[in-house]
Amino acid sequence: MIEFKLPYLGADIDEGTLLEWHVKPGDRVTKGAVVAVVDTAKAAVDIESWEEGTVSELLIEPDNLIPVGATMALLLESGESAEQAAQWKAAHAATLVPATAPRPQLAAMGSGAPVVTAQPATAARRRVSPAARKRADELGVKLERVLGTGPDGAVTVADVEQAASAAPAVAPPPKEEAVQAHPPGDKAAEMRRIIAAAMARSKREIPHYYLAEEVPLTRAMQWLADTNATRPITERLLLAPLYVKAVAVALKQFPELNGFWRDTDFVPGVGIHVGVAISLRQGGLIAPAIHDADQKDLHPLMRELGDLVKRTRAGSLKSSEMADPTVTITNLGDQGVDSVFGVIYPPQVALVGFGRVRQRPWVVDGQLRIAPIVTASLAADHRVSDGHRGGLFLAAVRDLLQTPEKLASQND
């Protein structure tokens, strides 16, 4: 039995609203197939499956808010039967519905009222009374954890209040304040709230150190000009894929900058998945991943970047892109700043910044020249790495950018 769960979608996202299923019971699901679309405060995300199987049952209905990690559907592995799914579900009922919560009854009702065994119906939209929805908002109760005892198993005010008193710790108070400050459905405010939470956590928990290095781009720019001269305008390269590739390749020698701080220890990333900070027109930003950037040629990287920017701004990212970045690059050069000292996106441990490319006097071989210069910067987690290693990393990035032709095909 495969439990299809709402996957991790990034440190600042702990829940999402199921928008739609792309599968129905009986459908075969392959690895990487988009199974559902879930709306988060940042974007609508295509949720992919990392298992192969046949859909047995969809446990969550659209429009329900579900926490990360919640089981959304059951998939049958080959050879398994629907009966096994039913047995599995019965055995795991406790984790699917909060059976520990005492079942609510009308206050006025006698103890003779029969015990309710209502299961939330899965075929149609979950029934929640308008008053219950409002009360759940006020109390910070998550409706998907509330058992409904009203007409047709609808969740009522009494059910919500029962759930709230059964689990008083559900609603973190600071969040509640933030939520109340904005009308529900205010997407921009919600995005700002979760960025605030992630960045505040970063600055609260991560002892940042900052380094910067000026990188001459004479050769890189020349190489780009030469390469692009032979290409149609739609296939021309920009600096961005060079930055991504250089950082990714350099990180192979500096695993302590690529990965996550989990609780008390550093966990190196499996693969080098470079998150690229993309600002949104309505405000806020998302940094989805380019997977295995160290192993990709520049042209595919360029195409992926363009596609990623387009899809990020259209709000249609894949769950793996949201969840997987092991490091982040931010490029504020287009905005005209010389350098950027970023805030690390937890639980990552490093953020690499690039500023504006400007013409500067530069000494080469004892002679003063004019050269295009970019300031590469590093914000890194001092719990994991030290300035010495950070400096070596930036130097490696600088050196890699001096041999763009090697970067172009370096994918060992």
Next chain:
Amino acid sequence: MNAARKLTYRDALREAMREAMQRDGRVFVMGEDVGRYGGTYAVTKGLLEEFGAERVRDTPLSELAFVGTGIGAALGGMRPIVEVMTVNFSLLALDQIVNNAATIRHMSGGQFSIPLVIRMTTGAGRQLAAQHSHSLEGWYAHVPGIKVLAPATVEDARGMLWPALEDPDPVLIFEHAQLFGVTAEVSEGAVVDIRHAKVAREGANVTLITYGGMLPKALQAAQELVADGIEAEVIDLRVLRPLDSESFLASVRKTRRAVVIDEGWRSGSLSAEISARIMEQAFFDLDAPVARVCSEEVPIPYPKHLEDAALPQVDKIVAAARALFGAAAQ
């Protein structure tokens, strides 16, 4: 002066008319068989003897004509009380009521008032079949320019007439045929208004909204729901136009559940209007969908078992209210 006396609904209506005629010489009664016969439902019995043929007038069998006469008399400064035998027959006078009585104030730019009261019987339950049994007061409640009252209690039967006569605009009073024999104590000189609904019974868990002949059934249902641990609040609308929305909305906001009980048919009915107002103004206070108990959508049948089956009954009201509590009440 405030001594309480036992009175039937019918006697209360008669006393109200007698008192009005004593107080105001402009008041007179007019309708089919209201004089010598004493009224089809014996409401006007004895008035002819007491006030004479000038003020208690038998009319030809033409609702159109005598309702129109009443409008003319009101225009001329009188305070007529026109009795129409049943709401079914009032359809013959619909043109006078809707096109004249309801409109003249507005069409004359406020120069003319129609201080007319029209009383009529409504409702089923006496095996009088489809042409004498319908509840069409909801149709009148649709029309701006008139007020529509539905006394459901002896007290309202006694007290609503005088403020209706004092009102400068046409007022229709619907008397449910099943109520004429109801007896209750009324205190002498009790003053009632014709603007507000009334809480007939207080409760915390569900609001039963009704009026007229359905009030006793709703109260009986509320009594039976106690056994399920459900405390029903019962709202007597009293005034069907203009509807006192605030009364039932306040109750629904408290109980979060509503059952509308209306002897009229469900489609396009007063119950539909009430349900819509709850949706519009108390949606986020609801813990269950609004429920309705109305007459079946058939012409009211003659055989008793079919007539009973067609009308809202206590058991239907109880079932509808219970269903709003879902599994917890079953």
